[in-house]
Amino acid sequence: MKKRYKIAILPGDGIGPEVMNEACKIIKILKKKFNLMIETQEYDIGGIAIDKHGTALPKKTLKGCKKSDAILLGSIGGPKWNSLSPKNRPEVSSLLYIRKYFNFFVNLRPSLLLNKLNYLSPLKKKIVKKGFDILCVRELTGGIYFGKPSKEIKKKNQHYAIDTTIYNKYEIKRIAKIAFQEASNRNFKVTSIDKSNVLQTSKLWRKTVDKISKKYPKVKLSHLYFDNAVMQIIKNPSKFDVILCPNLIGDIISDECGILTGSIGMLPSASLNEKGFGLYEPAGGSAPDIQGKNIANPIAQILSLSMLLKHSFNMNNLSNLINYSVQKTLLKGFQTYDISDKKKFITTEQMGNEIIKSIIQDY
Template sequence: MNKNKKKYKIAILPGDGIGPEVMKEACKILKVLKKKFNLKIKTKKYDIGGIAIDKYGCALPKKTLKGCKKSDAILLGSIGGPKWDYLPSKNRPEISSLLPLRKYFNFFINLRPSILIPELNNLSPLKKKIVKNGFNILCIRELIGGIYFGKPSKEIKKNNKHYAIDTTIYNTYEIKRIAKIAFEEAKNRNYKVTSIDKSNVLKTSKLWRKTVIKVSKKYPKIKLSHIYFDNAVMQIIKNPKKFDVILCPNLIGDVISDECGILTGSIGMLPSASFNENGFGLYEPAGGSAPDIQGKNLANPIAQILSLSMLLKYSLKMNKVSNLINSAIKKTLIKGFRTYDISYGKKFITTKQMGNEIIKSIIQD
């Protein structure tokens, strides 16, 4: 039973493509958990992305933003699809909803766990001898600074030449606060942080490295190492097991988190969390909306369910409930249940069946 009688609200944003399908499975699991632990959690659905454009003419309607503000956390599905490719890039669902949400709520922290259990090492594109015992990497990415948000960002024409300008900018405050998150997370893992930068070339990376070293002085038990971006890309492929917590600036983290993710074999297994210093966060699968399998009951709901797990852990501080979800998923996979994306031509179960099997493991635990 849950001794914490506090009431919580979760904004559910199913999104586009397979988003509503996998979100349905996550909501089924939340319903079971609410009963099992007597959790006082209310959910309410809101439109975002392409479906919101179709209904309201914008990807992030005021009603949705207002609903998010009144909630304790946001559980998001996938956004976008080729249906809206005709729009200018700034108006496409992914750009005109996700970036404003991140900026509005100051979601400067992005966590992307990439976990490969030994039973699924055949899914990884790496050689079996490299991933024999699996790996567990947590990529921590600074999310609202760097080149994606720096100004100026524009195109200009001068002297019969066409130029494009993007600006990379960081200050010590932005670096310190994300570095602290990495060291705090490392305390709950293997006391190792690898900071990735390009300080042999970039001024922002020089400041990044200098500031991370300064923050590390407050965490003497944690081993800090540094590696250049280009070398990191190679070393992660060569031996992912040597990495534990990875700390990255925005652009570098965008690349590294995707690399770590694909090494697990399927983006359908990858959750992500973006939150601010108050613990208010946005939790979503790392993959896309997969319109090619929309409505076919083939999508893997695990990333969405793991995103729910991260929401319960980081925003609602329900570690026990979060751990139960993670354990149930692992048990389900060890039993041999696979969705289409991780079946590799062998027998597979549907989206709905995977949700049901995970629920069985939760109930039996």
């Protein structure tokens, strides 16, 4: 008997529904071509959920996620809801809550640039002539985003704010293990990023990562301070394989790696817990400035679906098929607005259709 899979679809805000539509079209094609038993159910989340239900994370949405085998998310937030208090903004009250609720402690963000597509990168051609393939492994449930106290304080003659950075050793150990395991299936290199010349949490981070590395003798470990790392990645991205980061640092580093591919609109991500349950989403934001214009890049959403098939459903062949079809489409010269010369480009829907054509042809 074939296994049934359930995916919770959370289109969210801004361009989320537009790019999600292209990913859902691919799900339909895969179901038909490979006779897959995949059920999808759509739920509200983020700003649109606040408008419709008065909360960014309705109980129905959370319940639907719990009953699913994986979550496919579009995007959350926008200027419309920026006036809300920090704890009530959709990014915090839904996305950060979900990460903590399901214990999504690891965030995987691959950044791939083929050498034949190096013209897409904002870096000089001589720097990216070989292309690059970087996987950023970001710790997702610790650090400054979740440390307490975190508050604004107003006194008679003082007005200040406090955010607390805290890491437990076990949090560092489990994310480090993921990085070394991923590197063992790639090019056997891990670069750990910290600020251990200043921060106590980073000193513990470095000592713990060093200890874990001894269990993976085939993997070469190196360390970089955060400020140096952002420079080295721009200077020579091809020398990096797996980059291991604490939460805040990983937030910044992964976006840097993404934009080096030409657009953050091509950067997918996976947030996983220890049971393999995951949330998959584009690394970019809701981009309300281009909402409804049919020019958003759907590739990050489509590649997020690919990661879902690989990490949550163990469908490596289908994941590889999607990845190859995306690369093939780009190599044919098809470009959305964000990676084009702004004169000749195709729409969100057209890019999705071209990728589907490649999937059908390569099946």
